[in-house]
Amino acid sequence: MITERDLIEAREAFRLLRERIAGVIVGQEEAVEIALWALLARGHVLLEGVPGLGKTLLVRALARALGLSFSRIQFTPDLMPADILGTNVFSGDGFRFLPGPVFAHVVLADEVNRATPKTQSALLEAMQEGQATIGTETHPLPNPFTVLATQNPIEMEGTYPLPEAQVDRFLFKAEVGFPNEGELVEIVRRNTEGAGIRLPEPVLSADAVRRAQAVVAEYPVPRPLLEYAAALVLATHPESPTAPEAVRRYVQYGASPRGSLALILGAKGRAFLAGQHHVGVEDIQAALRPALVHRIIPNFRADADGVAAGQLVDEAARAVRRP
Amino acid sequence: MDERAILRRVRRWARARNGLRAGLAAVALVLGATLIGRLLGRSLPPAVWFAVPALAVVGWGWPLSWDRLLLRAGRKLGVGERLAALDVVIARGASPLMGPLCAEIVAARPRGWRLLVGPVECGASALVVALAVAAGFASPLSSSGSPPQAAAPAAEVVGTAPPPDEAADEAAPLAMESPGTYPAQAEIPEYSPYQDLLASILGLADALTGGLSGDEVAARLAQEEGLLRQLAERIAAAAPGGLSPSERSELAPPARQVARPDLRERLIELLDQEGEAPAREAEEAVAAVLSAADRARADGEHEPTGALGGAPVAGAGSGTTAEGSAEGEGTVEGPLAPRDAELDGSDPFAGGEEGADFPGTVGGGPVESGPTGDWTPTPGEEEPNVVVGGEGEMRAYIVPGIPGEPSPSAGGAPTTLAPQEVEVVLRTRGIPPELRSLVRRYFELIGGNP
Numbered sequence: 001m002i003t004e005r006d007l008i009e010a011r012e013a014f015r016l017l018r019e020r021i022a023g024v025i026v027g028q029e030e031a032v033e034i035a036l037w038a039l040l041a042r043g044h045v046l047l048e049g050v051p052g053l054g055k056t057l058l059v060r061a062l063a064r065a066l067g068l069s070f071s072r073i074q075f076t077p078d079l080m081p082a083d084i085l086g087t088n089v090f091s092g093d094g095f096r097f098l099p100g101p102v103f104a105h106v107v108l109a110d111e112v113n114r115a116t117p118k119t120q121s122a123l124l125e126a127m128q129e130g131q132a133t134i135g136t137e138t139h140p141l142p143n144p145f146t147v148l149a150t151q152n153p154i155e156m157e158g159t160y161p162l163p164e165a166q167v168d169r170f171l172f173k174a175e176v177g178f179p180n181e182g183e184l185v186e187i188v189r190r191n192t193e194g195a196g197i198r199l200p201e202p203v204l205s206a207d208a209v210r211r212a213q214a215v216v217a218e219y220p221v222p223r224p225l226l227e228y229a230a231a232l233v234l235a236t237h238p239e240s241p242t243a244p245e246a247v248r249r250y251v252q253y254g255a256s257p258r259g260s261l262a263l264i265l266g267a268k269g270r271a272f273l274a275g276q277h278h279v280g281v282e283d284i285q286a287a288l289r290p291a292l293v294h295r296i297i298p299n300f301r302a303d304a305d306g307v308a309a310g311q312l313v314d315e316a317a318r319a320v321r322r323p
Numbered sequence: 324m325d326e327r328a329i330l331r332r333v334r335r336w337a338r339a340r341n342g343l344r345a346g347l348a349a350v351a352l353v354l355g356a357t358l359i360g361r362l363l364g365r366s367l368p369p370a371v372w373f374a375v376p377a378l379a380v381v382g383w384g385w386p387l388s389w390d391r392l393l394l395r396a397g398r399k400l401g402v403g404e405r406l407a408a409l410d411v412v413i414a415r416g417a418s419p420l421m422g423p424l425c426a427e428i429v430a431a432r433p434r435g436w437r438l439l440v441g442p443v444e445c446g447a448s449a450l451v452v453a454l455a456v457a458a459g460f461a462s463p464l465s466s467s468g469s470p471p472q473a474a475a476p477a478a479e480v481v482g483t484a485p486p487p488d489e490a491a492d493e494a495a496p497l498a499m500e501s502p503g504t505y506p507a508q509a510e511i512p513e514y515s516p517y518q519d520l521l522a523s524i525l526g527l528a529d530a531l532t533g534g535l536s537g538d539e540v541a542a543r544l545a546q547e548e549g550l551l552r553q554l555a556e557r558i559a560a561a562a563p564g565g566l567s568p569s570e571r572s573e574l575a576p577p578a579r580q581v582a583r584p585d586l587r588e589r590l591i592e593l594l595d596q597e598g599e600a601p602a603r604e605a606e607e608a609v610a611a612v613l614s615a616a617d618r619a620r621a622d623g624e625h626e627p628t629g630a631l632g633g634a635p636v637a638g639a640g641s642g643t644t645a646e647g648s649a650e651g652e653g654t655v656e657g658p659l660a661p662r663d664a665e666l667d668g669s670d671p672f673a674g675g676e677e678g679a680d681f682p683g684t685v686g687g688g689p690v691e692s693g694p695t696g697d698w699t700p701t702p703g704e705e706e707p708n709v710v711v712g713g714e715g716e717m718r719a720y721i722v723p724g725i726p727g728e729p730s731p732s733a734g735g736a737p738t739t740l741a742p743q744e745v746e747v748v749l750r751t752r753g754i755p756p757e758l759r760s761l762v763r764r765y766f767e768l769i770g771g772n773p
Contacts, residue, residue: 004419218418222407223390277423278408323394 002214010212020200024061027183034174034290037269040216043171044147053176055150059108067202068105075115081122085132105142109149113159124166144209171262173294219268221279224323229263235316244319250302255295262291326425336435338383345382347447349375354454400433520619526583555609565599
């Protein structure tokens, strides 16, 4: 039973968490925000950005501040599923399960597109089910459990791009942008002065995170807002009557129903972090790009004309009337 | 405040808003119908206004789209989506968010009346005001759709003729309606000088302004003329030896039905008397009116039907009318005398006793009576404008108005006539055709409408 006290404490804890992370990570507020939405919604995030932007540091700082267990998996072409999930090893009294790195609260799947589809599938299945099956035994993953996968949009040689069905399992996608000059100076200063970057002290615990997740799940969403989210997803489908001209022209497949879920869950997380007690239209609109951008498959014409999926999401949003 | 009480208040205000919207829509509809009705010359029954409260009640009770209503109401009241969220939380049961949501809503101090003010309500109100103004200024598109106040005299003309005073009272507003400005010729469709003139002679001038159609007016004129001819024949048959008491009692009811007031009174008076002379006088009085009617009809047959102010009438026709009156019918004494004298072609501007019977008209008294002789303004009554022309100051003799109409000395304000009336007066006074436009213009100037 969630009480008003739980609400107040969770909100205060997450306010403190953001402060601590901001003390380590320079810039990247949006990526941090989206990662927290995913954590609160029991989802996973795909972080996309060129190397050296602090993606790994961000995840490590987040896990540390949350007071949760953290593991990092560097994906390579020769990585096997057992290297992620774990394996049964023989000891004196029989086989014993040796858990893999996926058995942590926060998992960083670095350069997830460099592993083979078989290995990717092993991770994505664990993400989806919240459990790992090795041999005949099923092992539940820790709770809370969140995967933050990164991928590099360049250097596509020798990679295995994630299939659309796999990408869809990430609740949000955050694009990690290049820091501006001021942020860059600050990054250099922090990394070159004294003992370098120090990870934040934990301000939460697994139990506190679970309570926060329960509080966020309680956030009420009026029916017109649910209908708005559904309309936004439908507007990304080229065959939909509400789809704008750009979507009809450049989109091959629109967002899946998971897109609607992501919109509402992201809106709830945003409302919670913003200190609100209700979900508003603005929260849904803010969650629009992170929730839908990786779920839209542009066609060849979009590639030829240089139209990005983000632009198409914006076009779809413009075509739907605010409730 | 209780969370359910918050939503109950919102529901009440929302219903009030719906009632207001429906009421405004009903008012706009009724006003629109009134406007159309006025343009077509018809009036709506007052009962249609009952539609306004009826529709307002229907609007008040109309089912609410509660989810969307809360969303919009919350924005209007400055609490965003909180009302809608509160509704969800209440439906769900206990929630840690209920208390904070209620506190936020109460802290925002929402004012329910704000729900009554929005673009829809303002637009509807503006529409209602515009329709009300338009309906107030609307005038009938055609002559057949006369205003309702003109319809009453027509009904009276068909039945028993009204008493003389009443008829004069009804005629006065008609004379004031067009303050000296002639409407454009195109606005007077199918004007018939013959019918106007005949109606004036027969005392049925009101029939033409009573909302009757052309055929109805013609039928009424024929009926009145038939009555007079019947009276004339019966009086003429008995006149050589005078009327017996039974004949007089038989003739009294039709005499009371005569429309022309002065003729009616004269007939009633003469039929009360025994002897040959009263019978002959009655015969001559009726004959004079019938003769004038015949001449008017003859004029009408020579003139094309057209708009007022059309081409001047041929001089020969009108001249014949004036002379015919003088030669054929002679003069009739009594109340009919002044009008008949004018029909005879005598100069109404010459003054004398006949002119004095028409108070306030030109020639209302002898010249010797002096500039301020007979007319003395009563307290509070404005003096008519002094007209100084080539003849000098003429206030004593000429006042703004038309001969035969009420004047300041008679207690009425200076008056002007409707264009049709002016035309009738110009014709019944026997003014020669070549002078009519000049005389009309003269009185327009005197009446202050250059």
